[in-house]
Amino acid sequence: QVQLQESGPGLVKPSGTLSLTCAVSGGSISSSNWWSWIRQPPGKGLEWIGEIYQSGSTNYNPSLQSRVTISIDKSKNQFSLKLSSVTAADTAVYYCARMPGAIGVTYFDYWGQGTLVTVSS
Amino acid sequence: EIVLTQSPGTLSLSPGERATLSCRASQSVSSSYLAWYQQKPGQAPRLLIYGASSRATGIPDRFSGSGSGTDFTLSISRLEPEDFAVYYCQQYGSSPRTFGQGTKVEIK
Numbered sequence: 001q002v003q004l005q006e007s008g009p010g011l012v013k014p015s016g017t018l019s020l021t022c023a024v025s026g027g028s029i030s031s032s033n034w035w036s037w038i039r040q041p042p043g044k045g046l047e048w049i050g051e052i053y054q055s056g057s058t059n060y061n062p063s064l065q066s067r068v069t070i071s072i073d074k075s076k077n078q079f080s081l082k083l084s085s086v087t088a089a090d091t092a093v094y095y096c097a098r099m100p101g102a103i104g105v106t107y108f109d110y111w112g113q114g115t116l117v118t119v120s121s
Numbered sequence: 122e123i124v125l126t127q128s129p130g131t132l133s134l135s136p137g138e139r140a141t142l143s144c145r146a147s148q149s150v151s152s153s154y155l156a157w158y159q160q161k162p163g164q165a166p167r168l169l170i171y172g173a174s175s176r177a178t179g180i181p182d183r184f185s186g187s188g189s190g191t192d193f194t195l196s197i198s199r200l201e202p203e204d205f206a207v208y209y210c211q212q213y214g215s216s217p218r219t220f221g222q223g224t225k226v227e228i229k
Contacts, residue, residue, distance in 0.1 A: 036218075045209065045220055045221070045222045045223050046166065046209060046211075046220040047220070048217055048218040048219065048220070051218075059216050061217040061218075062122075062217060063217070095165055095166075099213075105152075105154060105213060105214060106171075106213055107154075107156040107168060107171040107211065107213050108156070108158075108166070108168060108211075109168050109171075109177065111165035111166060111167075112165065113164075113165055114165050
């Protein structure tokens with residue numbers, strides 16, 4: 001059973017950089033799957049941030065592309081999210097998720113429990 | 122970007138009743154690359170349906186999905202107490218991946 005676990009600071013200052021890591025267990029991050037970040041502002045809906053494949057190939061949401069970097073660390077079986085120049089609008093629960101298959105045209109089948117990141121001074 | 126509009130916003134039903142949730146896309150979703158998720162308070166979303174009509178592993182058969190093109194439906198044949206939650210549709214046929222705004226199924 002694949003499990004994902006997000007970790008990182010729960011509080012980030014405005015204009016700073018949000019950094020989160022997703023640790024994958026029960027399977028290899030080098031397998032034929034894509035790995036994604038999704039966020040959910042308090043009381044609101046879901047927004048896809050971006051995705052990465054084991055090769056390092058990435059796709060980002062155009063609405064966030066200028067501020068987002070997703071990277072992968074195969075040696076640690078984890079992938080990471082960096083979001084720069086954050087504002088209060090970036091306050092949300094951040095989820096990592098797996099997208100099965102190598103093609104990338106696929107759904108989110110395993111999710112982390114989510115971590116709340118608050119942007120505030 | 123494909124915009125997904127879910128209706129109704131809230132559905133008030135009693136246990137044992139049938140629930141019908143709608144998801145309409147602003148343009149055709151290629152190859153029925155549409156999924157449905159269930160989310161309960163304080164929890165991550167759970168995959169219910171992918172490919173518009175295929176149930177995910179472990180999902181009871183009271184959940185069913187249908188539709189193609191721009192109109193999709195999630196049906197719950199007989200609501201169980203644990204089914205009261207928020208449901209989201211999501212398209213993955215094109216980038217950016219997008220979600221609907223959600224339908225809350227609440228106890229009447």
